[in-house]
Amino acid sequence: MVGVAETEKASGSMSLGYDDVLRWIRAFAAEVEANKEYLTQLDAAVGDGDHGINMQRGMAAVLVKVDTPTEGQDIGALLKTVGMTLVSTVGGAGGPLYGTLFLQMGTAVSGKEELGPDDWAAALEAAITGVQARGKAEPGDKTMIDALIPGRDALKAALAEGATFPDALRKSADAAEQGMQDTVPLVARKGRASYLGERSAGHQDPGATSSHLLLEAASETWGGHEQAG
């Protein structure tokens, strides 16, 4: 058990700036690029085989967009730009879902120049609420949120126990990975995979897989980030 003083020192004092958030977005884009074929293969087994192609197209457009920084843009505005770009370039189900994820994150941290661990937890919370409202999925339906919800819960639990932000991010990414793997035996109840019924069992959900990449990128980008904001 970590002492209170250390908790405050570890998680309370650390914060992420605009450039840190941008580095995470770039890292996610790189993960999507590296896993484009893998995501597409997963989708071909249960859906229409375009998840990797669509997400790669969207994140490539995001990179172009964020390379031309707008004067005085805060983190909330940056995340909303990412969301709107994904909405207008990805199509399919991934566009509205990932677009909503980033738009809701942006709304949750609107106007902020820095994010502390609690802000990140709030952003993730808002993202999940938005994705669930858009996709109307429940845990266990074999979707993105089967990775995102364990990731959020692990983050909050770790922070509540006084873990450092990097440790909490690591636990969050690991829980998302476990949640992703746990989609394998599930029967899909949403999206095109649901048409397969029982035949969707035995395949890992492509949306949960890309959502794990999102939290993995956060851990890898910010995990070694120790300086105070």
Place this chain on the structure above:
Amino acid sequence: MKKLINKPDDVVTEALQGLAAAHADLVRVQFDPNVIVRVDAPVQGKVGLVSGGGSGHEPMHGGFVGPGMLDAACPGEVFTSPTPDQMLDATKAVNGGAGVLHIVKNYTGDVMNFEMAAELAGGESIEVEAVVIDDDVAVQDSLYTAGRRGVGATVLAEKICGAAAEEGRNLADVAELCRKVNANARSMGMALTSCIVPAAGKPTFELGDDEMEIGIGIHGEPGRERMKLAPAAEIVEKLTVPIVEDLPFEQGDNVLAFVNGMGGTPLIELYVVYNDPNRFLGERGITIARNLVGSYITSLEMAGCSITLLKLDDELTRLWDAPVKTAGLRWAA
């Protein structure tokens, strides 16, 4: 892959350019975001009709833009839903002050993108109603799935609602009519061969030389069962029985029978197919009062067909008969 294309990435854009060139009297095409709009849009005081979906189903939806049918269509990438910015542009372009109806096929991506577009249009004070078409009996309807897919009834709904909008009926009326068409129509399809998405370059699914897939979706999604090829009469029965039993269609009903080609089946075979529902329904006391035979909602070069039955009343019959002038469907009064 043998296709009449230049580059796989350019197929959608070049097809839209071709459509614009061929039918400049009917439509104008806007690029980035891609929207096909009736040439005289917006028609003041008329409810605007917008539909859209992945490309690869031509003539649906772009070929149905024109007087008596759609005001605008949003084409996505091949078999990929269009995006909300396209739908918002289309909605703005056709809003003549009487509101806009979105006709949406029930696929997760299409539904969510149209929902976002409706929210954005609401933000710009345009009244939007959306009706989701889900007529495919091959898919079990359940609270625990994405529900039935939207297929052949979409064409009929676009035609009938287009006629109603042309008559000056209000948004709530046209939306209600669209729900009525959906509620009274059922479809099922089958495939003899797969299709090849240009960007993928290889068949979407594998089907043996002597096999067919019953209950296929319009993107090559699997259906109810894969079985040995059978004569047309047996295939038609496998499609028609579930349709008739599902609604159900009953003795004394008048129906519109729509025999649709999936893209790679010649018209001669579609007429062979049409013989059988005609006989089959006649035996059950169901009268085919109207028909449509041809390839109107396709799945690239897939060979196969779908059958849609729509239960008609006087209102639906009259609106079906009303004049229409589009690239894909046209007749005079």
